[in-house]
Structures are given as structure tokens and as C-alpha cells.
Amino acid sequence: EAGVAQSPRYKIIEKRQSVAFWCNPISGHATLYWYQQILGQGPKLLIQFQNNGVVDDSQLPKDRFSAERLKGVDSTLKIQPAKLEDSAVYLCASSLLARTGELFFGEGSRLTVL
Amino acid sequence: AQSVTQLGSHVSVSEGALVLLRCNYSSSVPPYLFWYVQYPNQGLQLLLKYTSAATLVKGINGFEAEFKKSETSFHLTKPSAHMSDAAEYFCAVTRAAGGYNKLIFGAGTRLAVHP
Numbered sequence: 465e466a467g468v469a470q471s472p473r474y475k476i477i478e479k480r481q482s483v484a485f486w487c488n489p490i491s492g493h494a495t496l497y498w499y500q501q502i503l504g505q506g507p508k509l510l511i512q513f514q515n516n517g518v519v520d521d522s523q524l525p526k527d528r529f530s531a532e533r534l535k536g537v538d539s540t541l542k543i544q545p546a547k548l549e550d551s552a553v554y555l556c557a558s559s560l561l562a563r564t565g566e567l568f569f570g571e572g573s574r575l576t577v578l
Numbered sequence: 579a580q581s582v583t584q585l586g587s588h589v590s591v592s593e594g595a596l597v598l599l600r601c602n603y604s605s606s607v608p609p610y611l612f613w614y615v616q617y618p619n620q621g622l623q624l625l626l627k628y629t630s631a632a633t634l635v636k637g638i639n640g641f642e643a644e645f646k647k648s649e650t651s652f653h654l655t656k657p658s659a660h661m662s663d664a665a666e667y668f669c670a671v672t673r674a675a676g677g678y679n680k681l682i683f684g685a686g687t688r689l690a691v692h693p
Binding site for chain 2: 468497504505506507508509512520555557564565566567568569570571572
């Protein structure tokens with residue numbers, strides 16, 4: 465069974481530029497999550513989708529971050545414009561049932577903002 | 579609201595020694611509790627979970643954790659550390675009630691294992 469796929473693995477940009485990350489969850493997983501993991505901290509939930517609907521985006525900085533999951537399968541997270549403090553690993557995860565807490569994570573996309 | 583506190587951002591043990599990683603939780607409702615492990619340059623992987631059945635939970639790679647409601651703790655242990663256990667470990671909590679529950683992670687504990 466294929467795991468959660470993310471790309472790109474690494475991205476370096478300058479502040480005020482834009483960047484997009486892509487995630488393809490495990491087949492059949494209805495719930496998809498984007499987490500931000502800053503060095504030395506635990507993952508912080510940015511947005512949670514159930515199929516193609518948003519169920520939690522309370523910690524998403526909506527002035528610069530956006531995410532979509534148009535067909536209820538893969539998802540894109542965009543940052544525009546990027547700030548220095550956005551340097552982090554962006555982790556995508558999926559789960560079969562949202563209530564169980566059993567998440568399957570991708571390897572992450574490491575963003576460096578200069 | 580739920581939260582977790584992991585005591586000790588770094589733990590170092592000798593190979594063959596006991597591993598003890600501490601986690602305390604705060605929850606106003608019955609929680610589900612988890613330990614995830616993250617190896618370098620990889621995503622997180624579920625190690626074990628507590629979902630209100632047995633209080634002593636066994637996970638992969640010889641790890642186990644005990645849910646202690648009176649102490650609001652869910653510490654992770656392994657009797658004998660192996661070099662391959664070196665990784666970062668995250669405790670996480672969500673509420674046991676139904677619906678779309680947010681999984682809250684602790685700050686993590688980096689485990690180093692030396693010969």
C-alpha cells in the first residue's frame with residue numbers, strides 16, 4: 465500500500481516569494497491534515513479536511529496561507545507571500561477515520577525562507 | 579481543551595538501559611493518547627495508542643505506555659534501549675468523543691542512545 469506522498473521534499477525561497485506544496489494521501493482516506501513543524505517544536509495543525517470540506521482551519525494564517533482539496537483526494541498548501549518565520553517542515557497526514565487519532569504521515573516538505 | 583507536556587526535550591541513555599519518556603496531559607473530557615516516533619528526515623509514525631481499553635498499552639519495537647488517570651500521565655517506556663531507538667518522540671492527545679477531533683502534539687523528546 466502506497467503511503468502519503470509529498471512534494472517537493474525541499475524548497476528554498478526568499479521572503480515575499482510564494483511556494484506551493486502538494487500532498488497525495490493514502491487511497492481511501494477521507495481525512496487529510498496539514499501540519500507545520502518548526503525546528504524544536506511539535507507539529508501544529510494548520511488545516512484539516514474531511515473529503516473536500518474544511519473542518520478545522522483555526523490556526524491557519526489566512527492572510528498568507530491557503531489550502532485546497534478540490535476533488536477530495538490530493539491537496540495543495542500555498543504560502544504567499546512567505547515570511548522568515550514560515551521556515552519549517554510542512555507535514556501532510558491522512559487518516560481513515562478522523563476520530564481515532566491514527567494518522568499516517570508523509571515525509572514532509574522542508575521550507576527555508578531566506 | 580486538550581494539551582500535553584513532555585518533560586525533558588533531550589534524554590540520553592546507554593544501550594541496554596531503561597528508556598523512560600515522560601508525558602502529562604490535560605483534558606476536560608476522556609482522552610485518547612498517543613505516542614508517535616519521528617526518525618531523521620522522515621514523517622511521524624504511530625508507536626502506540628490508548629483509547630480507553632487496557633491502561634497498559636503495548637506498541638511496536640518493544641515500547642509500552644501506561645495510562646494513569648490519577649497522575650494525568652502517559653509515560654513511554656522500553657526495558658532495554660537499542661541504538662535504532664534514537665529518534666524524536668511525540669506524545670499527543672485528542673478527545674475521545676465523536677466527531678472531527680484535533681490531535682494535539684507535545685513539543686517532543688529527542689532520545690539519544692550511546693554505546
